[in-house]
Amino acid sequence: MRQVLVVLSLISMLQAGFDKVATTSAPFLKLGVGARAMAMGGGFVALANDATAAYWNPAGMTYVSAITVHASHNDWMLDIAHDYIGVILPLRTNETIGLSVSSLTMGDQPVRTLQEPEGNGLHYDVMDLAISTSYARQITDRLSFGVNGKLIQLTAYNESARTLALDIGSILQTDFYGLDIGMALSNFGGDIQFSGRDLIIDADIDEEIDGNWNSDADLRTEPWPLPLMIRIGVSLDIIGVDQAIIQNQFSRLTLAMDADHPNDGPEHVNVGAEFAVREMLFLRGGYRSNYDQEAWTMGVGVNLDLKGIGKIGLDYAVKPMEVFGNTSILSVEFTK
Numbered sequence: 048m049r050q051v052l053v054v055l056s057l058i059s060m061l062q063a064g065f066d067k068v069a070t071t072s073a074p075f076l077k078l079g080v081g082a083r084a085m086a087m088g089g090g091f092v093a094l095a096n097d098a099t100a101a102y103w104n105p106a107g108m109t110y111v112s113a114i115t116v117h118a119s120h121n122d123w124m125l126d127i128a129h130d131y132i133g134v135i136l137p138l139r140t141n142e143t144i145g146l147s148v149s150s151l152t153m154g155d156q157p158v159r160t161l162q163e164p165e166g167n168g169l170h171y172d173v174m175d176l177a178i179s180t181s182y183a184r185q186i187t188d189r190l191s192f193g194v195n196g197k198l199i200q201l202t203a204y205n206e207s208a209r210t211l212a213l214d215i216g217s218i219l220q221t222d223f224y225g226l227d228i229g230m231a232l233s234n235f236g237g238d239i240q241f242s243g244r245d246l247i248i249d250a251d252i253d254e255e256i257d258g259n260w261n262s263d264a265d266l267r268t269e270p271w272p273l274p275l276m277i278r279i280g281v282s283l284d285i286i287g288v289d290q291a292i293i294q295n296q297f298s299r300l301t302l303a304m305d306a307d308h309p310n311d312g313p314e315h316v317n318v319g320a321e322f323a324v325r326e327m328l329f330l331r332g333g334y335r336s337n338y339d340q341e342a343w344t345m346g347v348g349v350n351l352d353l354k355g356i357g358k359i360g361l362d363y364a365v366k367p368m369e370v371f372g373n374t375s376i377l378s379v380e381f382t383k
Contacts, residue, residue, distance in 0.1 A: 070272075070311050071271060071273060071274040071275075071310065071311040072201070072208070072238075072239045072271035072273065072274075073175060073177075073199055073234075073239060073273055073274065074274055075129065075175045076149075076177060076199070076212075076233070076273065076274055076276075077274050077276065077309065078121065078123070078129050078151070079091075079102075080099050080102045080103075080121075080149065081097070081099035081102075081103075081117065081119050081362070081378050082119060082346055082348070082362035082363050082364040082376040082377055082378035083097065083099070083321075083329075083331065083346070083364070083378065084099055084103060084319075085121075085333075085344060085346070085366055085376050086319070086331035086332070086333060086344055086345055086346025086347075086348075086362070086363075086364035086376075087317075087319025087320065087321060087331050087332070087333040087344070087346075088318055088319040088332075088333020088334050088335045088344045089305065089307075089317040089333065089335060089344075090280060090282075090303040090305040090319035090333060091103045091104075091280070091303060091305065091319070092104045092216070092229040092230070092231050092278040092280035092305050093218060093227040093228055093229030093280040093281050093282040093305075094107075094229070094280075094282040094301065094303045095108075095110075095216075095229065096111065097111065097115065097117065097360075097380060098111065098115040098116065098117030098133045098134070098135050098145075098380055099117060099131070099133060100135070100145075100183075100193075101133055101135070101145045101179055102131070102133070102147065103216075103231065103278075104217075104218060104229050104230075104231040104278070105145070105181045105182070105183050105195040105214055105215075105231075106183055106191040106192050106193035106216040106217045106229070106231075107183070107191070107193070108135050108143040108144075108145055108181060108183035108193055109141065109143055109183045109184070109185045109191040109193070109218075110191075111135045111137060111143060113137065113357075113382050113383055114135070114136055114137070114382070114383040115134070115135045115381070115383075116133070116134050116381045117132070117133045117134075117135075117378065117379070117380040117381075118130075118131070118132050118133075118378065118379050119131045119376060119377065119378035119379070120376070120378075121374065121375075121376045122374065122375045122376070122377075123151075123374055124368055124374060125153075125371070126153060126154055127151065127152070127153045128151070128152050129149075129151050130149070130150050130152070131147065131148070131149045131150075132148050133146070133147035134146050134147070140185075141184055141185035141186075142183070142184050142185075143181075143182070143183045143184075144180070144181060144182050144183075145179075145180070145181035145182075145183075145195075146179070146180055146181070147178075147179045147181070148176070148178050148179070149176070149177045149179070150174060150176050150177075151174070151175040151176075152172070152173070152174050152175075153172070153173050154172075155171065155172055156170060156171055156172070156173070157169070158170065158171055158204070171205075173202065173203045173204075174202045175201050175202075176199070176202070177197050177198070177199045177200075178197060178198045179195050179196065179197035179198075179214075180195070180196055180197075181193060181195040181196075182194055182195075188220075189221070190217065190218070190219050190220075191217065191218045192216070192217050193216045193217070194213065194214065194215055194216075195214035195215075196211070196212075196213055196214075197211070197212050197213075197214070199211070199212055199236070199239065199273070201241070203241075204243075204245065205243045205245045206241045206242065206243030206245055206246065207241065207242070207243055208239045208240055208241040208242065209239070210237045210239045211236050212234050212236025212237075212273055213235045213236060214231065214232065214233045214234070214235070215231070215232045216229065216231035216232070217229070217231075218230075224284070224290050224292050225283065225289060225290030225291065226281060226282070227281065227282045228279075228280075228281050229278070229279070229282070230277075230279050230280075231276075231277075231278045232275075232276070232277055233275070233276040233277075233278070234273040234274055234275050235273075236273050237273075238270035238272050238273075239270065239271055239272075239273065240268055240269070240270040241268045242265075242268070246265060246266040246268065247266075248266065272310070274309055274310065274311055275310040276307060276308070276310075277308040277309075278305055278306070278307050279306050280303060280304055280306065280317075282301060282302065282303040282304075283302055283303075284299060284300070285300045285301070285302055286298055286300040287300070287301070297324065297325055298322070298324050298325070299321075299322070299323040299326070300320065300323075301320065301321045301323075302318075302319075302320050303318070303319045303320070303321075304316065304317070304318045305317045313337050314337065315335060315336055315338065316336045316337070317333065317334070317335050317336070318333060318334045318336075319331065319332065319333035319334075319344075320332055320333070326350060327349060327350050327351075328347075328348075328349055329349070329350075329362070330347060331344075331345065331348065331364070332344065332345045340368045340369045340370065340371060341366060341367070341368060342367070344364060344365070344366045344367075345364070345365055346362060346363055346364030346376075347362070347363055348360060348361065348362035348363070349361050357382055358381070358382045359379065359380070359381050359382075360378075360379070360380040360381075360382075361377075361379060362377070362378040362379075362380070363376070363377055363378075364376040364378075
């Protein structure tokens with residue numbers, strides 16, 4: 048009996064330490080978007096009140112009261128670029144729709160073979176793409192709900208894979224000093240599997256027979272699940288107007304915290320803060336826990352009034368990646 052307990056304990060310890068790293072496809076879906084959110088460490092699921100809400104929590108689109116366009120560029124590591132464009136359009140008092148495109152690209156790469164490992168003179172490119180349409184509705188004066196449907200396509204040389212996925216989110220405003228509670232389920236969809244002409248090869252069904260025709264054989268790739276993500280977070284104005292703990296008409300201090308549970312890795316806790324002066328100048332910082340190459344984040348932002356044309360916001364974030372150097376994120380948001 049003692050031996051059985053020891054074996055069960057060992058199995059339990061091994062399972063607890065297995066993080067399922069690299070067991071999903073389309074990992075670019077886990078890269079956060081927007082310099083504001085990333086400067087705050089990615090703690091944004093309860094604070095998603097700009098045009099990046101379609102990514103973080105589609106329910107947050109109900110906080111956008113005018114037509115808003117957002118574009119951000121993430122100069123990621125190893126010459127890889129992550130870009131995001133989003134548009135949010137309020138329909139009525141309690142309904143909002145949105146459209147967004149997210150892509151991960153890299154420069155041309157040489158085609159290498161076993162015979163020519165340094166390259167055969169040809170080049171290929173890689174692109175991961177997600178096209179999303181979103182809908183959000185304010186159900187009550189305190190509860191908002193949103194859904195995001197997206198087409199995901201991965202392309203590498205002559206091979207590609209695609210599938211559909213769904214994001215669902217909600218935000219609840221409480222009576223406790225305006226504390227917001229956000230929840231989001233991201234990338235709930237089917238498995239993704241590559242196919243393409245390079246996977247079709249000539250196969251000799253019987254090598255002992257001379258002169259027979261070779262048949263086409265389609266090399267099968269295994270389907271892989273998407274990186275499912277569950278986020279739960281809170282946000283609270285420590286300093287500010289309305290329901291803030293400390294009332295101030297000229298400045299605001301907002302704290303936010305998220306707990307992330309992915310299906311292919313350990314849990315994370317992301318904490319962020321935003322200090323605003325007259326809602327024109329912003330200082331931000333954050334901390335991301337339980338990541339191998341990430342920890343502290345920081346950034347700045349400015350909002351400019353274009354005098355009747357609209358408002359434009361410029362945000363910049365820096366996310367140190369230890370051995371990979373600093374990652375820079377630049378965002379531009381225009382509100383009509």
